[in-house]
Amino acid sequence: MIAQTQPILLSVNGVNKSFGGLQALHDVSLEIASGHIYGLIGPNGAGKTTFFNVITGLYEPDAGTFILDGKPYEPTAVHEVARTGIARTFQNIRLFGGMTALENVMVGRHVRTRQGLLGAVLRTPAERREEKEIVEHARALLDYVEIGQYAGYTARNLSYGHQRRLEIARALATEPKLLALDEPAAGMNATEKIGLRQLLEKIRNDGKTILLIEHDVKLVMGLCDRMTVLDYGKVIAAGLPQKVQKNPKVIEAYLGAGGS
Numbered sequence: 001m002i003a004q005t006q007p008i009l010l011s012v013n014g015v016n017k018s019f020g021g022l023q024a025l026h027d028v029s030l031e032i033a034s035g036h037i038y039g040l041i042g043p044n045g046a047g048k049t050t051f052f053n054v055i056t057g058l059y060e061p062d063a064g065t066f067i068l069d070g071k072p073y074e075p076t077a078v079h080e081v082a083r084t085g086i087a088r089t090f091q092n093i094r095l096f097g098g099m100t101a102l103e104n105v106m107v108g109r110h111v112r113t114r115q116g117l118l119g120a121v122l123r124t125p126a127e128r129r130e131e132k133e134i135v136e137h138a139r140a141l142l143d144y145v146e147i148g149q150y151a152g153y154t155a156r157n158l159s160y161g162h163q164r165r166l167e168i169a170r171a172l173a174t175e176p177k178l179l180a181l182d183e184p185a186a187g188m189n190a191t192e193k194i195g196l197r198q199l200l201e202k203i204r205n206d207g208k209t210i211l212l213i214e215h216d217v218k219l220v221m222g223l224c225d226r227m228t229v230l231d232y233g234k235v236i237a238a239g240l241p242q243k244v245q246k247n248p249k250v251i252e253a254y255l256g257a258g259g260s
């Protein structure tokens with residue numbers, strides 16, 4: 001566990017988001033310290049994915065301000081968000097299923113290169129050099145998430161757990177300041193979850209900051225440095241996991257939702 005003396009990487013203040021008459025997020029604020037794993041939990045429909053979609057530019061908030069790494073940040077377009085330094089994975093895995101694992105990571109890397117994808121197609125010597133670097137970097141990332149031996153496999157043919165790791169590698173390829181993971185353990189068996197936990201701890205120990213939505217409360221409690229609990233779009237508790245799990249509002253929200 002890391003002390004809260006770290007600088008704040010992401011500060012979110014007063015986010016509101018409605019869909020018609022339904023207020024999915026109600027004045028949600030949170031602060032994520034640099035180098036932390038920050039958990040966002042809550043029963044089904046609490047607004048967790050909506051919050052992710054807002055901070056990654058998929059949904060426009062009705063209100064709210066954001067500061068990333070000391071600078072005002074407007075999550076307007078998904079591509080810009082990636083350049084600014086937030087990378088995410090999705091609850092339902094979104095890989096390029098027909099491409100190889102290596103190619104999937106290379107796509108993520110193009111966010112950080114000069115030529116982008118078009119340059120890679122035109123192929124001048126400088127671009128070929130850059131392309132070689134991209135391949136090497138992508139291979140290194142696959143090794144980092146421990147699926148290097150599957151570099152040439154088509155993404156859709158990988159096991160579920162390996163696809164989740166591949167999504168994380170692709171997100172890391174954009175060199176994010178904040179890695180936002182939407183239920184990375186969903187569908188994993190117990191052994192895969194232990195492996196995922198070790199991977200996330202390694203990523204944090206290497207200096208990255210992680211925002212994690214997770215349904216597996218045991219995993220979140222054991223892994224996160226700080227957390228926020230949402231219920232019906234509102235923050236009902238925030239802080240250290242040991243304190244949050246004893247909060248009567250949190251217990252009630254989970255028991256009320258069938259203990260999910």
Ligand SMILES: Nc1ncnc2c1ncn2[C@@H]1O[C@H](COP(=O)(O)OP(=O)(O)OP(=O)(O)O)[C@@H](O)[C@H]1O
Pocket residue numbers: 019022024042043044045046047048049050051
């Ligand atoms: N695009 C949308 N249009 C209309 N309503 C939406 C939309 N996205 C989310 N909602 C509604 O907003 C509320 C919050 O949903 P959200 O998916 O953010 O919850 P969640 O906490 O991520 O839930 P889960 O754990 O089930 O994924 C829900 O009532 C949901 O039906």
